[in-house]
Ligand code: ADP
């Protein structure tokens with residue numbers, strides 16, 4: 540199957556999902572995170588970044604567009620494009636340099652940068668389910684398919 544879905548009962552389960560995902564993306568991946576405000580995109584990102592060994596805080600880079608984490612195992616670049624006005628700003632900040640094959644790039648609100656950021660390996664949909672959340676991860680590349688395969692095992 541090309542997709543993986545799971546119910547996430549509380550914030551801790553969203554963080555744990557991120558930590559689980561991080562095991563399969565150590566060689567690099569581009570993740571687009573979709574979902575309404577408050578759906579859990581940043582919480583999932585925190586699970587990935589801290590799961591990869593970062594000890595400090597993880598806050599969404601709403602005003603700076605990108606937060607870099609240069610960790611022992613891997614470089615993670617966490618983007619939040621919610622407040623991006625003109626997608627050409629992404630050209631000025633040299634966005635393409637972040638997207639090396641061995642980096643993990645996590646992008647909240649990727650639709651705001653359409654045409655200026657590379658295609659993802661995984662599309663992640665965070666959705667409200669009452670007081671809880673559901674996650675659906677879909678592969679959009681060969682690399683993404685390998686990740687989904689391992690997630691499902
Ligand atoms: P986004 O980045 O999508 O705007 P955030 O991660 O910043 O969302 O905020 C999500 C909010 O929902 C936080 O208050 C967090 O505690 C809560 N939350 C995260 N995951 C769950 C879950 N599985 N069930 C219930 N609440 C959750």
Ligand code: MG
Pocket residue numbers: 580581599619647
């Ligand atoms: Mg967010």
